Amino acid sequence: MGFNATEAELAAKADKRMQQALATADASRDDYYDSTPAEPLSTQDINRMAWRSLALQASFNYERMQAGGWLFTLIPALRKIHRQPEDLSNSMRMHLEFLNVHPFDVTFLSGIVLAMEQNKEKLSTIRAVKVALMGPLGGIGDAMFWLTWLPICAGIGASLALEGSLFGPILFLLLFNALHFGLRFGLAHYGYRTGLGALHLLKTSTKKISHAASIVGMSVIGALIASYVHLSTPLQIHAGAARIELQTGVLDKLMPNLLPLGFTLLVYSLMKKGFSPVKLIGLTVVFGVLGKLIGFL
């Protein structure tokens, strides 16, 4: 999401998200009755927000995605900022609008939003910031956690576990969560401290950060295919009296991991043609079992 899209595609996507947010918008006015900036939030307040952000998807649903959990994340801080009941209600209504961000780097956005709320910015300004950051944060979070960090940690953990070592799961949990919680809390404080300044920074460098994340992500996918997709054939070629193993004698000489690469590219092209992952899983199972039965796998 947001990766290799052109400016026009990104603008269209942002526009669609704004429509989705406005479709569920219910705020009664655009500014707060009490528009004097509130007391700055303390370190504990921001930490509390970061903890609660773990429940971002608690009431996930297809109408507003993470809106309920997002409001849950902000409630204690919002109650501290808005002393007037009408203002609190109005702010909460705006935060129940459609929201879809990445569950790992969400605290960056909630930090910025809390800085804006504390400053009593207009609701439409805060909504615009939420909508503008959803896409880029999603793309960067996908590339960092799903494509890179999780496969690396899981690969190390699984290989140790397969040797029967208890360090596999333990190391996996420690490695993964060191970065996970470090970023979750770090970004929360960074977002709140820099507030709108961070927004400017992100706007100018989103494309560059996405590009850098794509470079790492694509290299790692190439490496993952060579490491974890397993496919070989026991077939033999009869050349006169000599027998040549197709796998070790021909395919591996051509290029090791040729079959895993070929199979992955096949799945990729089928996916681009519209095959769903579930259908492809079913086909893979049928292919594997038939291949074993007939004897070419």
Added chain:
Amino acid sequence: MLTESLLIALLAGLAGVDLFDGLTHFHRPVVLGPLVGLVLGDLHTGLLVGGSLELVWMGMVPLAGAQPPNVVIGGVIGTAFAILTKSPPTVAIGVAVPFSIAVQGCITILFTVFSPLMHKCDDMVKAGNWRGVEWVNYAGMGVLFCFYFVVAFLPVYFGAAAAGNLVKAAPQWLLDGLSVAGGMMPAIGFALLMKIMLSRNYVAYFILGFLGVTYLHLPILAIALAALAVAMIDFFNTARLEAAAATHPVEAQDGI
């Protein structure tokens, strides 16, 4: 057996919540496998099955919000059945995949059913009832917990004996075929990642990563760090070029 089944169901419930909320990733098979093994008194098999299932699920993550086959139920039921029926990790793959696909479908239904709750929340915040919104979120997690608890308990408690007979009756080629399919399965997750990220300008990095493992036998972490170095060079070069372009908008082009 009732105690063990309840403990496994409890584990599945907690892990099911962690999949969406908490995200410590103790719900991955590499952790759940040994935990289920501990409950059933066979830690070693738990580690082996967990490790194998982790590789099957490699790359199957909720990219851009789309739900992959459910990793929690796959890990829990796959490991439990492999240990209870005393069969190789291969069997775990055969059992785990259909269950995880079925549960993925159920989760989609669950998230559709949650939608009307948002209108209840609208009314609550209008009345300033923030506590109500908090309870909706707690309830959401509670429903997820109960769902996973039941879905894990029923097959483990009632299905283990039947599954054992089924595994004994299954021909060897079927089990071997499942093992082959399990080895190919990660390709689906990786292809999904490629569908989202791959474009012409990144093919070069894909090739480099593939070569690094195939011919140089580098570990993944080494390739990730090398790619990070390349990405940083690229990032700072671009920044410098942009800065230069900003200070000297028109370069004097002298002929040689």
